[in-house]
Amino acid sequence: MEVKIFCPATVANVSCGFDVLGLCLDTAGDEMLVERTMQPGVRIKEITGANLPLDTAQNVAGVAATALVEKLHPPYGFDITIHKKIKAGSGLGSSAASAAGAVFAVNHLVGNPLTPKELVHYAMQGEKLASGAAHADNVAPALLGGFTLVRSYEPLDIIEIPAPENLYVAIIHPHIEVRTKDARAVLKDRIDFKKAVIQTANLAGLISGLYTADFDLIGRSLHDVLVEPLRAHLIPHFSFIKKAALDAGALGAGISGSGPSVFALAKGNEAAGKAAGAMAQVLEGTGIDYEIHVSNINPVGIKIV
Amino acid sequence: MEVKIFCPATVANVSCGFDVLGLCLDTAGDEMLVERTMQPGVRIKEITGANLPLDTAQNVAGVAATALVEKLHPPYGFDITIHKKIKAGSGLGSSAASAAGAVFAVNHLVGNPLTPKELVHYAMQGEKLASGAAHADNVAPALLGGFTLVRSYEPLDIIEIPAPENLYVAIIHPHIEVRTKDARAVLKDRIDFKKAVIQTANLAGLISGLYTADFDLIGRSLHDVLVEPLRAHLIPHFSFIKKAALDAGALGAGISGSGPSVFALAKGNEAAGKAAGAMAQVLEGTGIDYEIHVSNINPVGIKIV
Numbered sequence: 137m138e139v140k141i142f143c144p145a146t147v148a149n150v151s152c153g154f155d156v157l158g159l160c161l162d163t164a165g166d167e168m169l170v171e172r173t174m175q176p177g178v179r180i181k182e183i184t185g186a187n188l189p190l191d192t193a194q195n196v197a198g199v200a201a202t203a204l205v206e207k208l209h210p211p212y213g214f215d216i217t218i219h220k221k222i223k224a225g226s227g228l229g230s231s232a233a234s235a236a237g238a239v240f241a242v243n244h245l246v247g248n249p250l251t252p253k254e255l256v257h258y259a260m261q262g263e264k265l266a267s268g269a270a271h272a273d274n275v276a277p278a279l280l281g282g283f284t285l286v287r288s289y290e291p292l293d294i295i296e297i298p299a300p301e302n303l304y305v306a307i308i309h310p311h312i313e314v315r316t317k318d319a320r321a322v323l324k325d326r327i328d329f330k331k332a333v334i335q336t337a338n339l340a341g342l343i344s345g346l347y348t349a350d351f352d353l354i355g356r357s358l359h360d361v362l363v364e365p366l367r368a369h370l371i372p373h374f375s376f377i378k379k380a381a382l383d384a385g386a387l388g389a390g391i392s393g394s395g396p397s398v399f400a401l402a403k404g405n406e407a408a409g410k411a412a413g414a415m416a417q418v419l420e421g422t423g424i425d426y427e428i429h430v431s432n433i434n435p436v437g438i439k440i441v
Numbered sequence: 442m443e444v445k446i447f448c449p450a451t452v453a454n455v456s457c458g459f460d461v462l463g464l465c466l467d468t469a470g471d472e473m474l475v476e477r478t479m480q481p482g483v484r485i486k487e488i489t490g491a492n493l494p495l496d497t498a499q500n501v502a503g504v505a506a507t508a509l510v511e512k513l514h515p516p517y518g519f520d521i522t523i524h525k526k527i528k529a530g531s532g533l534g535s536s537a538a539s540a541a542g543a544v545f546a547v548n549h550l551v552g553n554p555l556t557p558k559e560l561v562h563y564a565m566q567g568e569k570l571a572s573g574a575a576h577a578d579n580v581a582p583a584l585l586g587g588f589t590l591v592r593s594y595e596p597l598d599i600i601e602i603p604a605p606e607n608l609y610v611a612i613i614h615p616h617i618e619v620r621t622k623d624a625r626a627v628l629k630d631r632i633d634f635k636k637a638v639i640q641t642a643n644l645a646g647l648i649s650g651l652y653t654a655d656f657d658l659i660g661r662s663l664h665d666v667l668v669e670p671l672r673a674h675l676i677p678h679f680s681f682i683k684k685a686a687l688d689a690g691a692l693g694a695g696i697s698g699s700g701p702s703v704f705a706l707a708k709g710n711e712a713a714g715k716a717a718g719a720m721a722q723v724l725e726g727t728g729i730d731y732e733i734h735v736s737n738i739n740p741v742g743i744k745i746v
Contacts, residue, residue, distance in 0.1 A: 156642040159596060204573035283564045287646035288639075295649050330631055332667070333591075334639035336644045337461040344600050347652040356598060362637070 138171040139244050142439045143237030143279075145429070146229035147223045147305065147399045148273040150323040151360040151390035157288045158229075158277035162434035166233045167441070168197070168218040170241035178242075185220035190395035196231045197238035200262030205241045207258065210246040211233060223318075225311045228392035232274030233264025240279060252437065253280045253306045256294055267316050271293045274393065281437035283346060288384045299433035300349035304408035306386065308377060308415040309397040312427040314370050319394030322366045351403045353389055358388025358401065371396045376418045384414035405430065443476040444481045447744045448542035449586075450527045451534035452610065453578040454703045456665040457643035461591045463534075463582035466610060471538045472524040472746070473502070473569030475546035481518040482509045483542050483547075490525035501536045502543035505567030509544045510565065515551040530621075531614045532698035538577030540567025545584060545743045557584045557742065561599055572621050579698065580632035586742035588651060596705035604738035606655035609713035611691065613682060613720040614702040614731040619675050627671045636666045656692055656708045663693025663706065681723045689719035701715070710735065 146167035147159040156278040167187075178201040180190045192198030197216055205214070222230040235261045243250050259275035275380060276284035276294045341357030344350070368374045371391065377398050381389040385398035385407050398415060402408035412428040419426045449470035453463040471490075483506040485495045497503030499591070502521055521543060527535040541564045548555050561615040564580035579587035588602040646662030649655070671678045671690045676696065682703050690707035690712050703720060707713035717733040724731045 153641070153645070155638050156645065194601075270528075285645050285649065286643065287658075288661060293646070293648055295658065297649060323634065325634055326631045326636045327637055329628065329632045329667070332632055333460045333642065335637065336458070336641050337590065337592045339460065339589050339597070339645050340458070340648050341600055343648045344564045346604060353592075354601065357592060359670065362634070398701045 137171060137246060139241050140167065140169045140441050141237055141241055141436040142441050143168040144434050144437060145279045146232055146274045147307070148229060148393040149279050149360070149391065150342070151358045151388060152335055152342055153285070154360065154363045155271070155273060157283060157339070159283045159299070159305065160277040160281045160434040160437050161211070161429065161431040163431040164222060164228065164307070164429040166221050166236040166237065167236070168241060169217040170238070170245060171215040172245040173213040173215055178205055178214050180218070181215045181217065182217045183220060184218070184400050186224060188224070189194065192432040196218070196262035197234040198265045199258050199265045200235035201242050203261040204242050204258040204369055208246055208249060212246065214242055214245065223309070225313055227314065227391065227397040228277060228307065228309065229274035229393065229397045231266035231406060232259070232263060232278050235259040236275045236278035237438055238262065238407060240290070244440070252311055253261065253294055254277050257292055279437050280359070282436045285343070297343060297346050299435070300344060300351065302404050303354070303433050304313035304402050304432050305433065306381065306400040306408040306412035306415065307392060307397055307429040307431070308412065308419070309427050310371065310419060311373065312396050315411040318392050319370060322370070323363065324366070327362060334361050354401060355387030358390060360390055364390055367391055367395060371398065372424060373418050373422065374398065377415045380414040380418050381411040384410045405432070442548060443474060445472065445474045445548050445746050446546055447746050448473050448538035449583055449739050449742060450474045450737045451537055451579045451582045451605055452612070453534060453698040454665070454668070454696065455647070455662045456669065456693060459665065459668045460576070462588060462644070463529055463578040464588045464604070464610065464737040465586045465742050466734065466736040467689045468596070468736040469527060469533065469734040471526050471542065473539070473542040473546060473731070474522040475543070475550060476520040477550040477572065478518040478520055483510055483519050484712065485523070486520045487522045488525060491529060492567050492613040493525070501567035501571045502539040502622060505540035505564050506543040509560070509563040511551060513551055514553060517551065519547055519550065527615070530618055530638040532696065532700045532702040533612065533614065534579035534583060534698065536571035537564070537568060537583050540564040541583035542622050542743055543567065549745070558599055559583050560589055562597055582742065584742050587738060589662060601735040602648060602704050602742070603649050604651060605656070606737070608656070608710050609707050609710050610661070610736050610738065610739050611686065611705040611707060611713040611717035611720065612702055612736070613717065613724070613736040614732050615676065615724060617677065619700040621699050624672055624675060628668065629671070632667060637667050650719070659706060660692030665695055668696055672696055672700060676703065677729060678723050678727065679703065682720045685723050686716040689715045690715040711738070
């Protein structure tokens with residue numbers, strides 16, 4: 137028995153939702169094949185598309201799957217094959233896709249005893265290996281689809297927020313390295329109270345816009361006054377990329393996760409395509425390679441293919 | 442020609458929405474009579490229930506009405522009579538009720554050229570006189586009803602958020618003085634980034650709960666990690682009042698505006714009544730006078746009576 141799944145890329149933070157908000161993509165993601173075996177344990181059988189450890193304990197999919205296996209004690213083992221398409225360090229939730237995919241597949245192969253929301257905790261164990269902290273802002277949208285809010289970690293409280301049907305995402309992934317650790321290092325322990333209030337207002341506006349499909353409000357709310365100003369310099373040409381997306385009609389744009397990918401939200405597939413093209417244009421001739429993605433918001437997360 | 446209106450009390454901040462969120466009450470508020478006169482200008486004719494200045498330029502209703510008159514240049518004047526029932530300094534938007542009522546009435550008496558949302562700016566001028574800052578978090582819910590979010594001041598961007606039908610508010614107003622100025626003085630210019638992130642998550646959770654009528658989520662989100670810890674000591678017995686409301690079944694509780702009133706949200710009129718009673722019980726025998734209110738969320742704001 138085996139299952140083949142699509143493990144979607146995700147955009148965490150989404151400008152004003154630093155560390156708490158994430159969204160799920162539909163056209164960018166890894167593929168994973170998980171086979172149920174009689175031999176107990178979790179094994180990473182093969183990884184294509186990336187040079188990642190096959191040692192279960194050193195692999196995010198391995199660690200996440202093991203965490204779930206230790207909970208469920210199934211009378212089986214699992215062989216995992218991963219075809220990485222989301223590059224590690226892209227800011228598109230590469231490790232989250234593997235961690236979320238692994239727990240989704242294991243759960244599926246033992247009869248779905250846990251809900252997708254209950255799986256978030258186990259996927260987070262993979263994230264812990266990848267970044268040192270058990271974040272949920274990528275694994276939650278990967279498992280649940282749409283937008284997700286991590287309202288609280290203790291206890292874990294994940295809120296699913298629906299996306300308007302016509303909301304699309306444009307992504308540019310410049311092929312440069314921004315290490316999560318470095319992106320964290322520029323953050324400040326103490327911040328201006330006034331800026332925090334502005335951030336709360338924008339996030340509340342974004343949530344409101346998502347519920348009411350108010351695209352203008354979504355756009356007006358997509359501002360990050362806390363983190364983007366500290367991280368923008370880590371991404372070459374960031375301000376020009378962002379401006380190009382906005383000039384091309386995007387509702388708003390910002391850093392995807394901790395970068396270097398930049399996302400823009402747009403009303404409709406065509407507008408998102410224009411935004412992606414405009415962002416790409418900025419990097420033409422700079423010597424920086426890149427790839428672009430245009431996607432609807434994936435309403436369901438991981439899919440069996 | 443004249444108009445008699447009900448000017449509702451309001452709860453600003455609502456725990457996790459410091460400075461940006463407010464809600465409108467239905468059973469507590471002032472009454473105001475505004476007469477259209479041939480004599481130009483704005484006059485405060487009479488105030489009952491409070492010792493407030495009759496000088497137009499020193500009265501929040503007078504200042505707000507004047508700001509609107511200067512915009513509209515109507516060929517009339519206005520005589521304002523105010524029956525104050527919301528006490529100044531209660532934390533229930535007393536000055537906002539007067540400012541919002543004045544602009545609502547003037548606008549009504551000249552044929553409603555402005556929308557309620559457009560009136561917010563003019564009502565804010567009254568608030569400026571009262572507190573030194575042109576806040577909108579009380580005047581917006583007074584004018585628009587329901588919950589309102591001040592997403593931005595420049596430009597002014599007020600978002601109306603619907604309340605679940607069965608959401609009720611319990612209020613206790615201890616008759617002690619907490620001056621807005623003192624309540625502002627305890628705030629810090631710089632705060633923990635981590636706490637700011639928690640606040641954003643809770644506000645996003647509250648907004649989500651309001652849209653989906655998820656009472657549990659509303660309750661789980663009603664936490665203020667930024668301001669309540671700094672202000673709680675200004676309100677005698679605050680922690681006991683809050684605990685009493687929660688023990689009585691309230692979804693959550695916190696400081697109304699800058700206090701001293703304490704609000705609790707509850708599912709249903711009966712539960713709100715119980716919460717109000719439990720909060721009152723705490724102040725019995727302490728020598729502190731108080732009054733309580735139980736109200737639905739007023740969906741429309743100011744009403745012609």
